[in-house]
Amino acid sequence: METVEVEMLTNTVNGGTARLAVDDGMRIIAASEGYYRMTGYSGAESLEAPFYRKGVKLVLPQDLPVIASAIENLTRDEPIQITYRIRKKDGTIAWNIPAGVLRASVDDGICVLFANHEFYRQIGYTQIEFAGKDIKNQYLCSCTG
Numbered sequence: 001m002e003t004v005e006v007e008m009l010t011n012t013v014n015g016g017t018a019r020l021a022v023d024d025g026m027r028i029i030a031a032s033e034g035y036y037r038m039t040g041y042s043g044a045e046s047l048e049a050p051f052y053r054k055g056v057k058l059v060l061p062q063d064l065p066v067i068a069s070a071i072e073n074l075t076r077d078e079p080i081q082i083t084y085r086i087r088k089k090d091g092t093i094a095w096n097i098p099a100g101v102l103r104a105s106v107d108d109g110i111c112v113l114f115a116n117h118e119f120y121r122q123i124g125y126t127q128i129e130f131a132g133k134d135i136k137n138q139y140l141c142s143c144t145g
Contacts, residue, residue, distance in 0.1 A: 017100070017122070018055055022071055026056035040089030058086040060093070070101060111138055 016035025021027045028046065036043055039051075039058060047053055059067060063084040070082045082101070086094050100119030105111045112130070120127050129135070 020055065026054050028053050028055050031055075038088075038094060039086065045089070055086075058088070060085045060087060 016032050016038040018031040018035045019029045021029055031043070031046075035055075036046065039046075039055075041051055045051065046055075050057055056064070056067065066082050066084050088094055100116065100122045102115035102119050103113045105113055115127070115130075117127075120130060123130075125135070
């Protein structure tokens, strides 16, 4: 997957998007400028304390169970809609952060297997349009079966 293509896609989403490694403590693999604007940190600053390239470190402790539950449910084919709060760099709290969640196959690129309503809202397609003949649930990839 081309970095330029991912950047184009994520920078067109309202708000911020981040790609996280669930099996590596929610390490940020890639994030949009909107994500960093939302947190108040730059990409370079995200490497340092308190961020340490792990966006979950900004989530308020009382909201962590919500995120843990969403990750647990991500392995099922159930709709997931979560809202959580983060502490921004300036110390203020950002409330009601809508999370677009998706499960994807990454064998030959990215093929969306499941996504919640917020994901579709953020990218500007309905679930039906995204599954339609032009896109076929493909997120920059050529998927098979």
